[in-house]
Amino acid sequence: MKRAVVMGGSYAGLFAARVLSDHAEDVVVVEPDAIGPDGLGRLTPQRHQLHALLSMGHTQLERWFPGITDDLVKGGALLGEGEDVRFYLDGRLKAPVPGARMLGATRPFLEGHLRRRVEGLGNVRSVRARATGLVFRGDRVAGVTTEAPGGGAGETFDADLAVDAMGRNSPLEDWLVRHGWDRAPVDGMRIDLGYATALFRRGDELGGTVVAHSSPGPASGYLPTVTEPGALTAVEGDRWSVVLAGYAGHRPGPDPEEFLRRMRRCVDPLRTVADASPMIGGVRTYRFVESRRRVHTRLDRFPGGLVVVGDALASVNPVYGQGLTLAALASNALGAHLRAAPSPHVPARDYFRLAEAVVDGAWELSTAADLAQPHVTGPYPRGYRVRKWVADRLTEASVLDSAVNARYMGVVNMELPPKALTDVRFLARAARVLIDG
Ligand SMILES: Cc1cc2nc3c(=O)[nH]c(=O)nc-3n(C[C@H](O)[C@H](O)[C@H](O)COP(=O)(O)OP(=O)(O)OC[C@H]3O[C@@H](n4cnc5c(N)ncnc54)[C@H](O)[C@@H]3O)c2cc1C
Incomplete structure (x- = not known):
């Protein structure tokens, strides 16, 4: 051309x-x-x-811009591996995924x-x-x-x-x-999501943690009853980027005091940062009404x-x-x-x-x-109830078992297509994990 x-x-x-x-x-x-x-x-x-880069996105970034990860890390971004990357569901730490890697950087720095x-x-x-x-x-x-x-x-x-x-x-x-x-x-699907992000000064209050992500799951009916949904990433400039999310009437607001109160209802790493680290600047909110x-x-x-x-x-x-x-x-x-x-x-x-x-x-x-959220009203795909029941069980098994979680996170990270979760041997393993407790 x-x-x-x-x-x-x-x-x-x-x-x-x-x-x-x-x-x-x-x-x-x-x-x-x-x-x-x-x-x-x-x-x-x-x-x-806060912007998180899924591992497939990171692979593509490095593919098209070789050496960019090293440049980002030299500039202060962090590369979390193994236990530095923590995912929680209904307040419980999920089984570790061997080889998991995630980059900690702000969107402007990456872009x-x-x-x-x-x-x-x-x-x-x-x-x-x-x-x-x-x-x-x-x-x-x-x-x-x-x-x-x-x-x-x-x-x-x-x-x-x-x-x-x-x-x-x-x-x-x-x-x-x-x-x-x-x-x-x-x-389209109307989801009525609210987002709020704030930056915090980062010391060694969380050791090597680079990502901590917490969401509600089947045990709480996907509602923020056990813990508040939220995430943090260690980013360049010795800072934490912390995001809180909520739907419909539970959208987070711009008030820093309310933000801190809500962080203290999150999982451990977010609570620790709320108590130990000063906030830098204010809280930025964003409303996202509809996926499209x-x-x-x-x-x-x-x-x-x-x-x-x-x-x-x-x-x-x-x-x-x-x-x-x-x-x-x-x-x-x-x-x-x-x-x-x-x-x-x-x-x-x-x-x-x-x-x-x-x-x-x-x-x-x-x-x-999103359809698991009580306030989201469709459109529902065919066979939704059965699919949701299976997805809930897989989600529960992914909390307990590294192999199940590895494949589950492979799909979340867009390295595997969703149909990877319907493989019979995988489903059998998930069932065994749940039966054995
Ligand atoms: C609250 C929030 C949190 C998010 N978190 C994540 C995350 O954690 N991880 C993730 O992967 N994604 C995340 N996303 C999604 C991510 O931000 C978008 O997918 C990404 O910005 C898409 O990039 P884009 O270039 O398509 O669009 P945009 O980033 O929106 O850029 C569009 C560009 O087009 C330009 N433009 C507009 N009109 C014109 C015109 N007439 N002529 C020329 N240029 C024009 C604008 O100035 C802008 O620069 C998040 C989104 C939101 C809203």
């Missing part, structure tokens, strides 16, 4: 730019936000919230490293502008129009491929409709020369930490699609099939877990 234009220069856009740099002479990343050296911008407030790497590629350039529409030539996209951040005149970029990485509220669908195309069908995915494979018509990645494709309940990994995997799918040298004149159906297969797994997992 001569030129690919990526609309949106956040995590998914940067990943896509990296993949495209292998296939296009010139890659232009159009991003209106002034993202500072601290990695924080104005337009994506979720950057302030900042990604941005520097991408901007260092010889054929990628960032343009501070807002994408305002598409230029069509027949049934294909042939360019992207932009305006300056303040609203002034911008450039029009010719493009062999345009990539929508404009996030959850991407205007792409409106642009398509304006040109006579249909909106992609949307699957756009399903382009259900469209009869779609223009050539256009793909959608990241949250613009699927934006799921952040509690399961899938977003960054989905963004990376969509870029993988894009790489696989482009290796077949597709014509820009035909819709990128292969890409959407590959990307949506990945989203299917994440969506199945996150929405099944």
Whole structure:
């Protein structure tokens, strides 16, 4: 390709730019936000919230940016292994998973490293502008129009491929409709989630702990009755990033005193940090009303020369930490699609099939877990009650047994598809674990 234009220069856009740099002479990343050296911008407030990177996301990061883990660790990020990574369910520490690894870093720090790497590629350039529409030539996209951040005149970029990485509220669908195309069908699930994140000074109060994550499970009916749901990660700058989450009437607020009181109703590591470590700055809240995915494979018509990645494709309940990994995997799918040298004149159906297969797994997992929340009212898949009963038993067995938990976490970490949990031998082992207690 001569030129690919990526609309949106956040995590998914940067990943896509990296993949495209292998296939296009010139890659232009159009991003209106002034993202500072601290990695924080104005337009994506979720950057302030605790971000965990699933192990599949970490593998993809290292695959496309070799050596980035070492760079992150040199800069102060932490790599937790074995017992440094702790998951709790209904207040009980889950069986350890041999070989478990998790990175502790804030989202801006991680994204900042990604941005520097991408901007260092010889054929990628960032343009501070807002994408305002598409230029069509027949049934294909042939360019992207932009305006300056303040609203002034911008450039029009010719493009062999345009990539929508404009996030959850991407205007792409409106642009398509304006040109006579249909909106992609949307699957949604209303979850009414509240998030609150605060940073704390980190000393040696928790030894080598890098991640502690606690959620309610079957024993409490998935309600915060035994402990409050929350998580912490050790991050760069000798800090803890701590998040509290709650649904509907139990959403955490911005009051620091309330945040500390709630942390003291969490599992041990969060209680210890609340008592031992000073909070830095205030509490940032975020409300996430609905998980949502756009399903382009259900469209009869779609223009050539256009793909959608990241949250613009699927934006799921952040509690399961899938977003960054989905963004990376969509870029993988894009790489696989482009290796077949597709014509820009035909819709990128292969890409959407590959990307949506990945989203299917994440969506199945996150929405099944969300349906266990009493306030979530559907839509329920066929056979939901039986599936939930089995999932609850597997979850209970994963607390007790390392082998069961290893596979369970393999699915959570998106290394294995959800169907890995239906293997007969695995189910038999889980049953034995529960019978033996
Ligand atoms: C509270 C919360 C917590 C989360 N926690 C996790 C977690 O622990 N782990 C995880 O993996 N994921 C997590 N996520 C999900 C993760 O934040 C998203 O999946 C990720 O930000 C998606 O990246 P993106 O690049 O697709 O979209 P975004 O990060 O939203 O970026 C979209 C970009 O597009 C730009 N843009 C918008 N309009 C235009 C335009 N017209 N032209 C050009 N550019 C435009 C914006 O400025 C922005 O930079 C969380 C999300 C939330 C809300």
